[in-house]
Amino acid sequence: MSLAPDSFAWVADVVRRRSAIQLEAGKEYLVESRLLPLARAAGLPDVDAFVRSVRAAPPLAQPAAVEQVVEALTTNETSWFRDAQPFQALANHVVPELLEARGAFGAGPLRIWSAACSSGQEPYSIAMALADLVPQTSLRIVATDLSQQMVDRARTGRYSQLEVNRGLPAPMLVKHFTRSGADWEVAAPLRQAVTFAKHNLLEAPPLGGPFDIVFLRNVLIYFDLATKRDVLRRVQQVVRPGGYLLLGAAETTIGIDDGWERVPVGRSSVYRLAARRAA
Template sequence: MLASPVSFDFDYLRRIVREKTAIVLEAEKVYLAEAKLGPIVRRSGSASLTDLLRDLRSQPWGATHQQVVEAMTNNETSFFRDLYPYEALKNRMLPELLTKRAHVRELNIWSAASSSGQEAASIAMVIRENFRALDGWKIRILGTDIAAEMVNRCKEGLFAQHEVNRGLPAQYLVKYFDRVGLHWRLKPILSEMMEFRQMNLSALWPNLPTMDIVFLRNVLIYFDVDTKRTILTRMKSMLRPDSYLLLGGAETTLNIVDDYERVDFSKFDAYRLKNRSSKA
């Protein structure tokens, strides 16, 4: 039961989000529904969120159902979120991989819940800003997200002003973005490194290249333990023994799967597959 009474059917909303994404909406987040679904209510011509959900409940699954699920699972993000992962990327992970992958001159980096694209763009900026030695390498930053609308936005490379205000150094803004009316567009020097695809982490995964670095940050917190285990288990096959997996500050592999070991960076931990010899 909900902590506070609302007029719309939150249980129905929670059920369809859970069924389609395995994401569990907390009852405390009920207040977010009005804000997140407001634009869909207006577009649909419904008088209220209550009416919209009642109509959706009586209809077969369609585009509006999908939009509702996507809107509820979109999360705010910012450029260089939490700073430390990007410090670790710049100071340790990329210098190390620069040596280890010198024979293939190829790097695959995955932003596994790319949302509106800030994480992928931040990774691209770290590379362009600090690693001229990677010029000429085949570098692919793959961004995936469950929401088609988000993936399309990422492909456009467009950011609103309030988004570039968050976490992006002004010097990078003028260096790597062009102003387009009220928005800012990523310059080709970054967007050419990036590729975006729709993907549901809790459903079957498409064929993807083996990854050198995976940002799976602030995603697992939304899933139940079984889904976390499934995702972290599948992730094993995506990683090389020396690849890095980056989780959010409130996330861990501990007590979920036993196949990863923590790598200590300053003020930040990443994960790597356990060494076979240390497993015994």
Template sequence: MTLSAHEFQFVSSLVRREASIVLEPGKEYLVEARLLPLARKAGLASVTEFLLRAQSPSGRSDRDMIVDALTTNETSWFRDREPFTALTDLVIPQIVKSRGAQRTMRVWSAASSSGQEPYTLAILLKENLPPGWNFEILGTDISTEMLARCERGRYSQLEVNRGLPAPLLVKHFTRVGPEWEVAAPIKKAVTFKRMNLAAPFPPMGQFDVVFCRNVLIYFDVETKRGVLKRIRNLLKPDGWLFLGAAETTMGIDDGFERVVTGRTSAYRPRTGTPAPVGAPGKG
């Protein structure tokens, strides 16, 4: 089937209102593919029937599921790899040098999806911080279904095969039947909370590093500007922001400077201490 213009308008308006995500015309195939499993799970014959139910006064839970389905992003372990290399080769050594008195590092994974990114970050900090250091990882997402998966911390063999090196799998996971569960020391270091990036942020404290990757591409410019400003307010003056490869602060938030490191880029508050290596761009 093909979604009608009215059906697509209902879904795009709902997702825009609830999550500030822009679904342009031409994405009907994506909407249908994401909603068909929901219709089948509900025992309905079609997406059309499911959307009719979602539009009724009693369809709140269906509308929540639609938002969940349309805000769930593809993810993997060490996705794109280069930002994680920059974290271990540049960022962690610099923070260790400047935070010697506190010996604590706080990192925010701002779109944790099914948990691979925040757990990747926790593994890297466990492997690379000196003895005696503590670290905290906050993972947030708008999808309650994804957050439940994150907290469970279990992954299929197919999922761990997507980017997770075998030595780290054996060291930081436990086999539970056909699945792999994140080991307790890693799981304990990560906290998950529901959060809509497009809305005002709750009190969160400051962070040394923020990973907000492959999220801004779904927002319009004004929403991006608001998200970046709020993130900048939570970054320590010498903190680091990592965005997706197709994302940038340039032309959106002049409060950041761009730092090229290896084959990737990071962003720092302009009031922060200049990076000792890398080539600063014109933020």
């Protein structure tokens, strides 16, 4: 392993300050594997040399290089309808309840925020899950990610055969995608329902709210307790009264933020903005 202790410490500090992701001792192998492509692209012999070159970069050039480092260390694991149950809860419980409470679309479009959306599979999965429940013209999904590279990729709506094989049911592929050379492209009606933007969860929430539903799945697990509380507080600011929050299977608001109440749905749970906060 070529990464010197001071280089790892610098990377860990930068990533923590920019994204709140904690890279603890023992994660040197992760930094090595994620930054090696950048080192090779820069024509440098190893990751340590690359990190030292970024640290020594002129002030005007360093921000772009630092952003490359942070984006490379951001986890972008994703798949279609990941974990399945949240999408079932969305279509079978959450959205029908919201539509009934609002009198269908008398209060305007259904607004959803898909945070940390990676390369776009989650927001497009949301749009597909709701295609038969909500008219495309009445659905607004704001999808955000820390990585500009991921945002740009997601916006194209174009995926390889290998990518569509990861969790996308064949009927959904036939209904909502078209062939584009060797790849598959999300059909225009679905793409029109989703707006992509770069966003850091440590900053003010994105435009497009207030939201009826927020997907914040498999993100909080990377944050310390104080950061989790800060992020959940910011999410509360842009959720409509009675709105819902969907988290990853290993995540919860319990013991972190009492502004949410847990609602069991089948074998999973969703979180509703507590009445005293929604008032």
